[in-house]
Amino acid sequence: MSYVVAVRTLCEFTAKTGDLDLRFTPAPTAQQGIAGHGTVVSRRGKHYESEVALSGLYKQLRVRGRADGYDPGFNRVEEIKTYRGDLHAMPDNHRQLHWAQVKVYAWLLCQSRGLKEINVALVYFDIGTQKETMLAEKYSAEALELYFDQLCERFVAWAGQEAAHRLTRDSALTGLAFPHAEFRPGQRHLAETVYKAALSARHLMAQAPTGIGKTVATIFPLLKASPGQKIDKIFFLAAKTSGRSLALDAIDLIRAGRDQQAPVLPLRVLELVARDKACEHPDKACHGESCPLARGFYDRVAAARQAAVHAGALDQQALRAIALAHQVCPYYLSQELVRWSDIVVGDYNYYFDVSAMLYGLTVENDWRVAVLVDEAHNMVERARKMYSAELDQRSFRFARKSAPKSLKTALDRVNRQWNELYRNQDGAYQVYHAIAEKFLFALQQAGTDITDLMTEEPESISPELQRFYFDAMQFSKLAEVFGEHSMFDITRDTQPGSKVQATLCIRNIVPAPFLKQRFATAHSTTLFSATLGPHHFYADMLGLPDDTAWIDVESPFIAQQLSVRIARTISTRYQHRTHSLSPIANLIAAQYASAPGNYLAFFSSFDYLKQVSDLFTERYPEIPVWQQSRGMDESAKNNFLARFNAGGQGIGFAVLGGAFAEGIDLPGDRLIGAFVATLGLPQVNPINEEMRQRMDVIFGKGYDYTYLYPGLQKVVQAAGRVIRTQEDKGFIHLIDDRFGRTDVLELLPAWWQVQ
Ligand code: SF4
Numbered sequence: 001m002s003y004v005v006a007v008r009t010l011c012e013f014t015a016k017t018g019d020l021d022l023r024f025t026p027a028p029t030a031q032q033g034i035a036g037h038g039t040v041v042s043r044r045g046k047h048y049e050s051e052v053a054l055s056g057l058y059k060q061l062r063v064r065g066r067a068d069g070y071d072p073g074f075n076r077v078e079e080i081k082t083y084r085g086d087l088h089a090m091p092d093n094h095r096q097l098h099w100a101q102v103k104v105y106a107w108l109l110c111q112s113r114g115l116k117e118i119n120v121a122l123v124y125f126d127i128g129t130q131k132e133t134m135l136a137e138k139y140s141a142e143a144l145e146l147y148f149d150q151l152c153e154r155f156v157a158w159a160g161q162e163a164a165h166r167l168t169r170d171s172a173l174t175g176l177a178f179p180h181a182e183f184r185p186g187q188r189h190l191a192e193t194v195y196k197a198a199l200s201a202r203h204l205m206a207q208a209p210t211g212i213g214k215t216v217a218t219i220f221p222l223l224k225a226s227p228g229q230k231i232d233k234i235f236f237l238a239a240k241t242s243g244r245s246l247a248l249d250a251i252d253l254i255r256a257g258r259d260q261q262a263p264v265l266p267l268r269v270l271e272l273v274a275r276d277k278a279c280e281h282p283d284k285a286c287h288g289e290s291c292p293l294a295r296g297f298y299d300r301v302a303a304a305r306q307a308a309v310h311a312g313a314l315d316q317q318a319l320r321a322i323a324l325a326h327q328v329c330p331y332y333l334s335q336e337l338v339r340w341s342d343i344v345v346g347d348y349n350y351y352f353d354v355s356a357m358l359y360g361l362t363v364e365n366d367w368r369v370a371v372l373v374d375e376a377h378n379m380v381e382r383a384r385k386m387y388s389a390e391l392d393q394r395s396f397r398f399a400r401k402s403a404p405k406s407l408k409t410a411l412d413r414v415n416r417q418w419n420e421l422y423r424n425q426d427g428a429y430q431v432y433h434a435i436a437e438k439f440l441f442a443l444q445q446a447g448t449d450i451t452d453l454m455t456e457e458p459e460s461i462s463p464e465l466q467r468f469y470f471d472a473m474q475f476s477k478l479a480e481v482f483g484e485h486s487m488f489d490i491t492r493d494t495q496p497g498s499k500v501q502a503t504l505c506i507r508n509i510v511p512a513p514f515l516k517q518r519f520a521t522a523h524s525t526t527l528f529s530a531t532l533g534p535h536h537f538y539a540d541m542l543g544l545p546d547d548t549a550w551i552d553v554e555s556p557f558i559a560q561q562l563s564v565r566i567a568r569t570i571s572t573r574y575q576h577r578t579h580s581l582s583p584i585a586n587l588i589a590a591q592y593a594s595a596p597g598n599y600l601a602f603f604s605s606f607d608y609l610k611q612v613s614d615l616f617t618e619r620y621p622e623i624p625v626w627q628q629s630r631g632m633d634e635s636a637k638n639n640f641l642a643r644f645n646a647g648g649q650g651i652g653f654a655v656l657g658g659a660f661a662e663g664i665d666l667p668g669d670r671l672i673g674a675f676v677a678t679l680g681l682p683q684v685n686p687i688n689e690e691m692r693q694r695m696d697v698i699f700g701k702g703y704d705y706t707y708l709y710p711g712l713q714k715v716v717q718a719a720g721r722v723i724r725t726q727e728d729k730g731f732i733h734l735i736d737d738r739f740g741r742t743d744v745l746e747l748l749p750a751w752w753q754v755q
Contacts, residue, residue, distance in 0.1 A: 512543030
């Protein structure tokens, strides 16, 4: 069996030595990188060949990749690298890696075209000056073959091990049995649909109720489908840490299987955690002169990698232990291990963000991946954030004060152009259809100057300036691709006594254009959640292809388990709030009197919550109450939840969309009912109104897409806390006359019998 490896992976594996060095290496944006490549290619003659696909064999190893360019006139193969700043500051091991790559391409080219010798060149293209620096050497085909063979020889044993692992893994997965004796109601339906979607290489949106074991029902079928579909990796992506833990538990269960005597499934599992959570030396920088775990990283990573792949499942703790035993950074070790893992469990951003690592590696290595998106109702908001950027003038001015003199001209220009942007703005908030070129130019110019200075005198850059720099880079990046999917708005802040300042925001509202390619790259993606309706809203927002399958898994719960009532005589509209306080307090008390127990009462804001709870306590002092407050820390949240003990009694007041409105599990009589005194509609403000208009133009459903669907999704999530198992019984009071509207009723779970 041959093993296929990308040129870059082969070279990184075998030719990288020395320190990990992430000292500021000024990277151009992706757009600039592509444009830079284009410029270099356009300067070559008409016979110049770009993106030359090449492949070659060494023993059982197939090495493949695309050389940036070949100039037949000069018989020269070129590897083009774009950069900013000082080329001399590039760490030596980066340069060595570039040489390794181009020499491998050179050999593959010699071999495919029967060349006896070839000129081998690294072309460094400076994005700022548009100048090229070429480093060239001539090699005989013989010498290149020897070099290629040496690299491959160092990799071939590993490749053999990997190929063997794949065979064992796939044969074990072919015979994989469901980890439980039986499927729960709805679970088989979900698992079969995920399996079929993987078999037909389609994407799937699955709305499936709580308690049916969604995590196992999505991971298991993908594992089963992997051998037949030649799926290289499964990415399980979660919005929160709790989602990752559930996935790791489910995978453990599947790995162990039902037969305790049988060997554990040979599956490599990796948990990815954010750098600030994985870092062992938060006070240090990621290079060998500062951090001991970066020093000699590449010299020790091979042994750590070997130990890690034999460990099987690596959650954060297990990975940390291996990393520390080999004295390498756990965070960067985890990045290395992605290549050699079967299942990767991490946050959404690893696949969907602007420069997402899992997506980048998938494209680079041509992996066939299946992606699972847990609690997918969070994706719209999360993706919007990934493709938005904000620049705050107050922070900028602060950073400017601390900047070295050499940046003065550039930063003054930014400030001037910034002021120009809102000079004629009358109101506090305004949306603009374009971002002034002059401002963007000033911002990019300042970015280039800061880049240069960061390379030459990194210690002269204050943390504030560095923060501004990264914000400005993100802003510039998104400005390059600004379009109908985003808004550009300026919020002026004119507090008396302080200087006028303005916040600039590129606000993504429809992430679809950015995410489309992410879905196109995956073999199959399943997005699942208990609340994913109406599905056209999510499909439109996220850019899922038209042939995406949809399944609404029937709930295992029955109407008799839950009494759902609408308080039609109460209005929670802002202008009716004061009148609503008394009837809401009385309604809660009446329900409590008829069925004492633990309840959650949800409101649209902390103010509203406080007004009702104050009145309630005054009128019904005998009923225990506890409230959610702003910015609760972990222990305060735990204390709030601890009040919901079995057999307990009282009312927990909370805000809709907050920490207690989703992701908490209070089965049995730990929670017997919920009051929802709001439709959860986002506030009517200039931003949302602008969004509504935009949604109207794009989808013809401005109000629904901006207000109604996001609001009701939150209501159903919150109400979903009440019934967690088939044994649970409970009450829901939907407090507002609008809950009786047909379009609203249609958005409530089908199994509810609303009175
Ligand atoms: S331990 Fe922290 S500082 Fe050191 S290399 Fe890793 S992430 Fe960077």
